[in-house]
Amino acid sequence: DRLLGLEIGADDYICKPYSPREVVARVKTILRRCKPQRELQQQDAESPLMIDESRFQASWCGKALDLTPAEFRLLKTLSLEPGKVFSREQLLNHLYDDYRVVTDRTIDSHIKNLRRKLESLDAEQSFIRAVYGVGYRWEADACRLV
Known part of the structure; x- marks a missing residue:
């Protein structure tokens, strides 16, 4: 049954008994693969923010950013959709x-560190804006993915 299901197009198969956490993890994996490629603003060759996913590197106006993996993912998430407000939970x-045990205040810490690193490269630019009671949004230009 499992082989037949996979052969006719199923993306995954779960055997009983199953853990609800396993189901959630498998669904998230499939959704990650299915995310549409955002090609609206991110391909702007004039964008000062460049994100190279294959090398896990980012730069602002040609200056490299030394980011942790969490800061890199946060920067990518926010900058792909400038102006969109993300809640702490979404981030x-x-x-x-x-399934790490983290609080929503973890995001605040990552945002603080990311702001500090970005502002060290361009003190005049406003990058990340807090939206009171909601979350955060990217204020600068969209990124350019490489």
Whole structure:
């Protein structure tokens, strides 16, 4: 049955008994693969923010950013959709797809560190804006994915 299901197009198969956490993890994995490629603003060759996913590197106006993996994912998530407000919970879901025990204040810490690193390269630019009671949004230009 499992082989037949996979051969006719199923993306995954879960055997009983199953853990609800396993189901959630498998669904998130499939959704990650199915995310549409955002090609609206991110391909702007004039964008000062460049994100190279294959090398896990980012730069602002040609200056490299030294980011942790969490900061890199946070920067990518926010900058792909400038102006969109992300709640702390949404950002946590983008950062941690495993079942770590983290609070929504973890995002505040990552944002603080990311702001500090970005502002060290361009003190005049406003990058990340807090939206009171909601979350955060990217204020600068969209990124350019490489």
